[in-house]
Amino acid sequence: MLSSNNRKEGIRMDGLTVKKISKTYDGKKYALRDVTLSFPEKGILAIIGRNGAGKTTLIRILSTELMPTKGSAMINGIDVIADPVKARNLMAIVPQEARAIPWMNPRQQVLSYLLYRGFPYNEASSRASAALKSLGLEENAKKLSRMLSGGTKRKILVATVLASEAKIIFLDEPTTGLDPISRKELWELLNKLKNDYLIVLTTHYLEEAEYLADKIVIIEDGRLVAEGSMEELRKRAGQEYSVRVMDATNIKLPKGVRASKIEKGYQILTNQKEAFALSNMLMKKKMKFSTNPVSLEDLFYYFAKRSINEDTEESGEGEWH
Ligand SMILES: Nc1ncnc2c1ncn2[C@@H]1O[C@H](COP(=O)(O)OP(=O)(O)O)[C@@H](O)[C@H]1O
Ligand SMILES: [Mg+2]
Known part of the structure; x- marks a missing residue:
């Protein structure tokens, strides 16, 4: 053909x-x-x-x-x-x-x-x-x-x-x-x-x-x-959704989920399945939160940081899989 x-x-x-x-x-x-x-x-x-x-x-x-x-x-x-x-x-x-x-x-x-x-x-x-x-x-x-x-x-x-x-x-x-x-x-x-x-x-x-x-x-x-x-x-980073929890000082997260501190709360970047499970949990607890597709800004930091870490670990071809 x-x-x-x-x-x-x-x-x-x-x-x-x-x-x-x-x-x-x-x-x-x-x-x-x-x-x-x-x-x-x-x-x-x-x-x-x-x-x-x-x-x-x-x-x-x-x-x-x-x-x-x-x-x-x-x-x-x-x-x-x-x-x-x-x-x-x-x-x-x-x-x-x-x-x-x-x-x-x-x-x-x-x-x-x-x-x-x-x-x-x-x-x-x-x-x-x-x-x-x-x-x-x-x-x-x-x-x-x-x-x-x-x-x-x-x-x-x-x-x-x-x-x-x-x-x-x-x-x-x-x-x-x-x-x-x-x-x-x-x-x-x-x-x-x-x-x-x-x-x-x-x-x-x-x-x-x-x-x-x-x-x-x-x-x-x-x-x-x-x-x-x-x-x-988003898929490549394994970060499809951003869950932002407002006014939370102390939330117990499911195992393996990492949160980073942002102004007035926490941000969790994760895959769709975890994000939806987390959103359900937060809804039941009547907490203030938002769930959105991850922005390019978040992804940019993820990939740029990963590249700097790779450089210090010497990665060979510098390719991403
Ligand atoms: N004409 C040039 N002579 C020497 N170094 C250059 C020249 N143009 C760019 N560079 C260097 O090459 C690198 C990439 O620059 P550039 O392509 O202009 O980046 P960007 O457009 O992303 O800001 C930088 O370190 C810059 O200092
Ligand atoms: Mg330029």
């Missing part, structure tokens, strides 16, 4: 395949170490990790801006490292430091980006109009960017990449510094786009990754320490 995925070699022909990418900037310290992952043709892949974890380095390598020290990456069957010129046609990037140009209006900015990418003027012009319209930027299309809000400015950058022919879009910290309303607006936009595009984004807002991503990759000190959907990460 002809499949669009060449599973035998583990290479996706219709999305992203990253194999054992490592990068050292100075020949000594690893900014990335043996990062391996894959992702389908459409959807949102979120790369999370603290500052200096290696998120930007990975995005720069995948978008052909930087050569890895070792490893390979394929996008839609094209080798990003061996064939960067071909790969570049498929992708567009909004770098971490990108800003809307204050003395241009949104239309001029989108148009100049398209002309720079090599579109003939007429096509660039109609593409710019369509992209501005689809992002609701028509009204502001002829106002200087410096007059516009932070959220609108960020949308202009997204408009530039959407106006191109690229179906793979890299957004390095697209919502950093935005106010909560502008951030939410951009989230809604990205949520719509993920049906048609492969969007790779980095963020250190964990709720952003939780809300948007089809797959989350956690990078800690250059290593991929966990990957999966929220559901998969």
Whole structure:
């Protein structure tokens, strides 16, 4: 059977395949170490990790801006490292430091980006109009960017990449510094786009990754320490639910269940079965509590901490099972 995925070699022909990418900037310290992952043709892949974890380095390598020290990456069957010129046609990037140009209006900015990418003027012009319209930027299309809000400015950058022919879009910290309303607006936009595009984004807002991503990759000190959907990460951690018990000074927990102290009570992170049994018990005792699916924030601490512990115990490949 002809499949669009060449599973035998583990290479996706219709999305992203990253194999054992490592990068050292100075020949000594690893900014990335043996990062391996894959992702389908459409959807949102979120790369999370603290500052200096290696998120930007990975995005720069995948978008052909930087050569890895070792490893390979394929996008839609094209080798990003061996064939960067071909790969570049498929992708567009909004770098971490990108800003809307204050003395241009949104239309001029989108148009100049398209002309720079090599579109003939007429096509660039109609593409710019369509992209501005689809992002609701028509009204502001002829106002200087410096007059516009932070959220609108960020949308202009997204408009530039959407106006191109690229179906793979890299957004390095697209919502950093935005106010909560502008951030939410951009989230809604990205949520719509993920049906048609492969969007790779980095963020250190964990709720952003939780809300948007089809797959989350956690990078800690250059290593991929966990990957999966929220559901998969919860399962892998054995922490599916968070039970928070309020106003409790002393609760007797079932054997093997560990609680950590939080403000005004305790938090227990556990699997579904235990969480439901515990909730029943707390209900019978008429105690105040809440039971929720575990957040990415809790999972992030779990995986990041586990990775630090593993480092001190020397784990070999640094892989998670
Ligand atoms: N151009 C560079 N030269 C030397 N070191 C760099 C360079 N860019 C990043 N680094 C280092 O590589 C590591 C990862 O950085 P980066 O990929 O920017 O992380 P993140 O985007 O997750 O904050 C950090 O230790 C950083 O200091
Ligand atoms: Mg960065």
